[in-house]
Amino acid sequence: MVGLMGLAELLKLPRWRSPEREATPAERLRRLIEAHFDFVGRSLRRLGVPEADVDDACQQVFLVVSRKLEEIEESREKSYLFGVALRVASDARRGRRRRAAVLSEGEEGAEGVAEEGCPERTLQQRRARAMLDEILESMPIELRTVFVLFELEEMTMSEIAHTIEVPPGTVASRLRRAREHFQEQTRRLQASRGRVS
Amino acid sequence: MNDPERLLDKSSDDFERALLRSARSDGPSLQGKQRALAALGLSAALLSGSTASVAAPSAVSTVVSWMAVGALVGTGTFTAVSALSPEPPRPALSAVPVAQPPRVLPQTPPALPAAPPSASASPPRDLPSAAPLAAMGLPPPSVAKPPPPTPASAPPVATVAPPRVSQETPAGEDPLLLELRLLDEARGALTRGDLATAGRLVTQHRERFPRGKLGLEAEVLAIELLSRQGNRGEAQRRAEAFVQGHPTSPHAPRLRALFGF
Numbered sequence: 001m002v003g004l005m006g007l008a009e010l011l012k013l014p015r016w017r018s019p020e021r022e023a024t025p026a027e028r029l030r031r032l033i034e035a036h037f038d039f040v041g042r043s044l045r046r047l048g049v050p051e052a053d054v055d056d057a058c059q060q061v062f063l064v065v066s067r068k069l070e071e072i073e074e075s076r077e078k079s080y081l082f083g084v085a086l087r088v089a090s091d092a093r094r095g096r097r098r099r100a101a102v103l104s105e106g107e108e109g110a111e112g113v114a115e116e117g118c119p120e121r122t123l124q125q126r127r128a129r130a131m132l133d134e135i136l137e138s139m140p141i142e143l144r145t146v147f148v149l150f151e152l153e154e155m156t157m158s159e160i161a162h163t164i165e166v167p168p169g170t171v172a173s174r175l176r177r178a179r180e181h182f183q184e185q186t187r188r189l190q191a192s193r194g195r196v197s
Numbered sequence: 198m199n200d201p202e203r204l205l206d207k208s209s210d211d212f213e214r215a216l217l218r219s220a221r222s223d224g225p226s227l228q229g230k231q232r233a234l235a236a237l238g239l240s241a242a243l244l245s246g247s248t249a250s251v252a253a254p255s256a257v258s259t260v261v262s263w264m265a266v267g268a269l270v271g272t273g274t275f276t277a278v279s280a281l282s283p284e285p286p287r288p289a290l291s292a293v294p295v296a297q298p299p300r301v302l303p304q305t306p307p308a309l310p311a312a313p314p315s316a317s318a319s320p321p322r323d324l325p326s327a328a329p330l331a332a333m334g335l336p337p338p339s340v341a342k343p344p345p346p347t348p349a350s351a352p353p354v355a356t357v358a359p360p361r362v363s364q365e366t367p368a369g370e371d372p373l374l375l376e377l378r379l380l381d382e383a384r385g386a387l388t389r390g391d392l393a394t395a396g397r398l399v400t401q402h403r404e405r406f407p408r409g410k411l412g413l414e415a416e417v418l419a420i421e422l423l424s425r426q427g428n429r430g431e432a433q434r435r436a437e438a439f440v441q442g443h444p445t446s447p448h449a450p451r452l453r454a455l456f457g458f
Contacts, residue, residue: 030239033230041225053445055229060447062233095445128219135216150203152220157200179204186213 025069033062036078039153040085046148047089048137050096057088064088079163086145093137135185139178146171147178228373228410235377235414236447376402376411383418387425395422413439417448424455432456 023031037058044057061084065072072080136144149160150171157175161168205217383398399422402415409415416439423432436452443449 026239029237030234033233033237033239037230037233038224041229042220042223044225045223046220054225055232056445056447058225058229059233059236062237063447066237092445124215125219125222128215129222132216132219150200151205151217152223154203175201182204183213186210186216190212 028069029062029066032065032077032081036081037062039078040081042153043082043085043148044089044092046136046152047086047141047144048093048096048133049089050092053092057085057092060088061085079165082163086141090141131189135182135189138185139181143174143178143181146174147182150175151179151182231373231377232411232414235381235411372406373410376406376409376415379405380411380415380418383415387418387422390425392422392426396426413443413446413448417452420452421455433458 040061041054041058044061045051045054049057061081064084065081068080136148139147145164146160149155149163150157155163157168157171161171164171166174205214208214208217379398379402383395383402386392386395386398395418399415399419402409402411403419406412406415416435420432420435420439423429423435433456436456437458439446440449440452440458
């Protein structure tokens with residue numbers, strides 16, 4: 001009997017002795033960085049953090065997460081990281097607006113422009129990225145979030161619903177509106193700035 | 198839920214597709230990842246995968262900690278790992294050899310004026326940045342204070358390794374990792390209260406890597422060192438300049454908290 005119970009206990013082990021549970025906080029944090037650092041960086045960039053500030057913003061996200069590790073459910077780690085990234089990006093956007101207010105238009109416009117001598121393709125790529133920034137910047141944040149996760153991060157709609165904790169129908173609705181906004185803005189840009197390839 | 202086709206796949210508009218494609222190169226840099234690991238006191242050597250292979254030679258050193266207590270973790274890690282992986286001599290940097298007591302220079306580095314001995318033994322204020330690692334179950338920051346003068350009869354602190362300064366610059370080694378190692382050792386010295394060694398290492402970093410990728414981290418370390426040396430006025434001046442110049446840096450909130458501005 002004891003042997004059978006022992007066996008039963010052994011059989012249960014994989015259910016509750018997951019590697020995450022055994023990991024120390026430092027190991028868990030390290031694993032989070034390994035698994036999600038790039039995702040966090042891409043998300044920050046697409047949520048409005050300037051390219052030059054992405055590394056610092058990433059660091060800020062993981063600093064915050066390191067303080068909250070015990071509160072983060074293992075099944076919701078990515079969701080939690082994205083939530084922190086949203087807040088950090090929001091702060092960065094506000095900071096950028098403040099800086100823009102004291103910069104001349106010329107200085108602000110020079111930001112992110114490819115330096116002289118860059119190959120044509122790189123220049124076009126940078127122009128396209130700047131236009132995408134402009135369009136994303138004009139999107140309400142709830143639409144932008146869904147658009148970024150679906151169209152750029154290529155997450156499924158159910159993954160997005162899980163990540164941002166909204167019903168699937170809301171994700172679908174926001175995506176539809178975000179696409180309308182995106183297409184309207186691309187048409188406007190095409191009309192005003194010409195095409196890029 | 199049936200997902201719609203993505204715009205990049207279904208759109209017939211080249212302009213739309215070009216805009217969407219332009220986001221493919223988004224993301225952080227490898228250096229950004231290494232800096233984050235350093236800031237969190239996580240040794241690059243302990244990582245698996247590509248980062249570990251890049252970092253392997255340098256990461257046997259102590260854990261870099263910008264969180265004030267990370268070096269405490271590193272001490273143990275260093276002791277254990279370095280026993281397994283002895284490093285070759287490093288002639289490029291001036292050195293305090295392994296297994297020898299700290300070499301205290303008679304003068305402090307030029308940019309980091311010396312403080313009275315009493316000030317160096319008693320930091321004016323604990324660094325408030327220990328929370329992240331404390332939350333991870335690591336020792337509290339009070340342990341990171343410089344040790345009190347040890348009586349002659351007292352046994353040496355067995356687990357604290359002597360300051361070890363890299364002495365080699367192997368051809369082809371990533372300069373970032375060299376920077377990381379140098380600042381790592383400086384942080385360890387600062388945590389042990391060996392302010393002279395910490396100052397010398399920070400100066401070495403500045404001289405060897407005047408445009409280094411970890412320049413901001415070096416400056417934060419120098420500011421902390423000034424504060425620990427009792428030169429709080431200069432430390433505050435540099436902290437304010439740092440925050441003004443880098444308001445979005447992750448170090449900015451910590452410096453604001455440390456100096457109360």
